[in-house]
Amino acid sequence: MPETLETTAAATDATLLDRTATAVRTAGTALRERFGEVTRYQTREELMHALAANDDTALDILRPRLTSLRPHAGWVEDELDGGALPPGEWWVVDPAEGNINHLHALPEWAVTATLVRDNQPVLTAVHLPMTGETYTALTGAGAHLDGRPLNIAPTTDLGLSIVATSQARPDEDEEVLRRVGSSITAMLSDALVVRTAVPATLHLLNVAAGRIDAFWQFAGARADLLPGTLLVTEAGGQISDTQGRPWTPQSESFLATAPGIHTQAVATLTR
Template sequence: MPESIQNPGIAAAAASDADLLAQTTNAVRAAGSALRERFGDVAHHQTREELMRALAANDAVALDILRPRLAPLRPDARWVDEELAGGALPPGEWWVVDPAEGNVNHLHGLPEWAVTATLVRENQPVLTAVHLPLTGETYTALAGAGAHLDGWPLHVSQTADLGLGLVATSQARPDEDEKVVRRIGSSITAMLLDALVVRTSVPATLHLLNVAAGRIDAFWQFAGARADLLPGALLVAEAGGRISDAEGHLWTPRSESFLATAPGVHADAVATLSR
């Protein structure tokens, strides 16, 4: 018998989170619509400062929609203001939001961008909604209740041979530490030798959507921001995938690496990345 049926308190909490997920989904769709209206030609910037102002302007447009909709839903939940921040959060509930995930792609006229919102409770993601405005797709996950694409269940791939696998990685942030950059490069080389095809692009969340949907067999990243990894971590886990660090140990927001795979290739991916 499911635990939620045995314990009415758990059932009530689950129902509350399910309702909250529906409202979170509406919020990311509304923010995505506003960003879609700003999407079009490549925006040319002459300086780093100009680029940063343009990125901030996109964030502000989406946040002006997300904050008023999400904050009242959980009045005691705090808000993570720095989307590139990593590490564990203090106790309690937190909204981890990326108002324009793949923002730099948006400004360059590329389609790989999204709006994400994840509720984290005691450092565990409990619900997430990821909206892709250009396709209209919305990916959602609720802890213990599965992952879905527009209401349809998601399942990771059944691939059991890394040599047949399509895998991916991403750059966590601009101006990454040189040690991390070199580790990324060596890991790509290792995967090029062991996997069928390697994809490298930003943002991480879109790769993780593909792992959850069974289109990609593995994704890894060194370093990383909470807003990059928490939505996809919940989606992949709820779709039946494996989440760990690159050495195969338990992943937490404190971890220095991240790995999400179909179960059948997890051990081989860990072996490749641990060389």
């Protein structure tokens, strides 16, 4: 079969994904070596210093490796940034997703790297150093856990569903906090179980793997939503804002669900 531009591009992106996965695994190993005792801090300044030390450890590995893979791609410096990116390719990286958990000797943290092309995630690699798992997704080629395909849950009843939400960032706007609180109350009434924890990416991995049925969040940043967005979509899930409209990085809310409960979840979150 003759090779076309499309198949060549797909092969190139697949190779790029493999190398990206290697990079996040290497950075994850470095962060795991720093994991153990609870990091104590007395001030916000001490906390920010400890968070930055973890970030720098991973970025010292990720940045040169990913830059060498795509020298002309831009680089998102702040994992809390949101909104649309300029045209072209960008690396959206969270060097320590769930960094606060790492500092508190909790195992729920990851290293993520996502290549965005003209504001669409093309490929993503998420490594969980404490379990050794690596989740990957490539546009049009599915989502995988260590090479095994991921599939969304077949759930059709919100009342039998496990759902989850997350805090987008510290010091959130008071109106956003009220929306978070009321949405949790609504889901406690309509869903079977509600999980609330950070980081968002780990909940989205679970949606993609069919372990939980929905995740929602108000506000949010590119780095904590784009990896999971691609994983969930490629696993067969549905992405929107909480009102059921198409989601973009500029949206004020986010919802990822098994398709069978999407309408029910929207109804709960908008009443």
